[in-house]
Amino acid sequence: MQKLLKTIALLLVITTVVFAAGCAGQSKENATEGAVEEVTEESVSAENGSDAVFRSSDGEMPTYVVGTEAQFPPFEIVDSKGKVIGFDVDLMNAIAEDQGFKVEYLDQDFAGLIPALQTGNVDIIASGMTITEEREEEVDFSEPYINAGLALAVLTGNEDIQSVDDLKGKTVSVQTGSTGFLKAEELQKAGIIAEIKDFPHVNEAIEELKIGGADVMINDLPVTDAFIAAQPGVIKIVGEPLNSEDYGFAVRTGNTELLTKINAGLENVKASGKYDELLADLPNYMEE
Numbered sequence: 001m002q003k004l005l006k007t008i009a010l011l012l013v014i015t016t017v018v019f020a021a022g023c024a025g026q027s028k029e030n031a032t033e034g035a036v037e038e039v040t041e042e043s044v045s046a047e048n049g050s051d052a053v054f055r056s057s058d059g060e061m062p063t064y065v066v067g068t069e070a071q072f073p074p075f076e077i078v079d080s081k082g083k084v085i086g087f088d089v090d091l092m093n094a095i096a097e098d099q100g101f102k103v104e105y106l107d108q109d110f111a112g113l114i115p116a117l118q119t120g121n122v123d124i125i126a127s128g129m130t131i132t133e134e135r136e137e138e139v140d141f142s143e144p145y146i147n148a149g150l151a152l153a154v155l156t157g158n159e160d161i162q163s164v165d166d167l168k169g170k171t172v173s174v175q176t177g178s179t180g181f182l183k184a185e186e187l188q189k190a191g192i193i194a195e196i197k198d199f200p201h202v203n204e205a206i207e208e209l210k211i212g213g214a215d216v217m218i219n220d221l222p223v224t225d226a227f228i229a230a231q232p233g234v235i236k237i238v239g240e241p242l243n244s245e246d247y248g249f250a251v252r253t254g255n256t257e258l259l260t261k262i263n264a265g266l267e268n269v270k271a272s273g274k275y276d277e278l279l280a281d282l283p284n285y286m287e288e
């Protein structure tokens with residue numbers, strides 16, 4: 001009997017130990033599972049960490065001020081609600097979205113854009129600005145984002161001027177500080193153009209043509225085209241484009257961090273097909 005009791009007691013002990021061990025095993029498993037879950041959660045937030053933190057709170061997302069002269073359709077123009085729209089704006093917005101930064105647009109005269117960038121009033125110029133060697137000395141340009149060129153425009157009734165060969169002794173209207181202005185200076189120095197009249201905005205250079213204050217205007221071809229589309233039958237483009245120019249976004253000299261973002265964003269926006277979409281929309285900006 002005593003032997004039986006001893007056996008039962010031993011069995012109880014063993015059962016208890018095995019049960020305890022089982023429980024221990026299980027709780028260890030639970031603990032491990034818990035730990036695994038925790039690690040997984042941690043690594044998820046770590047992986048998306050920079051992104052999530054970046055996007056969740058506006059305070060964390062840098063905002064850059066973009067300087068633009070918004071009277072230069074289809075690249076930048078103010079719509080009826082006072083909002084700056086256009087190809088440059090949509091492209092810059094797409095780049096900003098891709099790179100996780102925000103942008104605010106500051107509309108100002110073209111000739112003041114580079115000084116505004118240099119003094120820190122704006123961080124980026126998106127204003128149909130041609131990449132030129134002279135400007136490269138003052139700012140850093142992104143990769144080119146579109147190609148344009150200068151063209152001559154005259155009143156529709158003018159049969160006198162067909163090309164640059166007909167500019168001898170003529171008065172030219174241009175936008176102040178533009179590459180059209182530089183081309184006019186070049187033609188004046190060469191003894192071809194007699195007088196240059198420059199205005200802060202392209203529409204004022206067009207007005208000068210209309211009132212007979214200038215014989216011809218030199219301006220970026222797609223922009224003159226956009227003005228013609230908005231008001232047909234007043235002026236026309238004559239001759240071949242005078243040159244080929246590339247537009248770039250500009251940042252302060254040495255701001256490689258921002259320039260790298262803009263170039264990476266531009267590449268991604270091109271690769272995704274978004275750029276082509278915007279390009280297809282180019283003729284529509286004047287009608288909005």
Ligand code: GLN
Pocket residue numbers: 069072110127128129130131175177178179180220
């Ligand atoms: N592309 C021309 C330039 O860079 C004109 C630009 C503009 O007027 N917005 O000078």
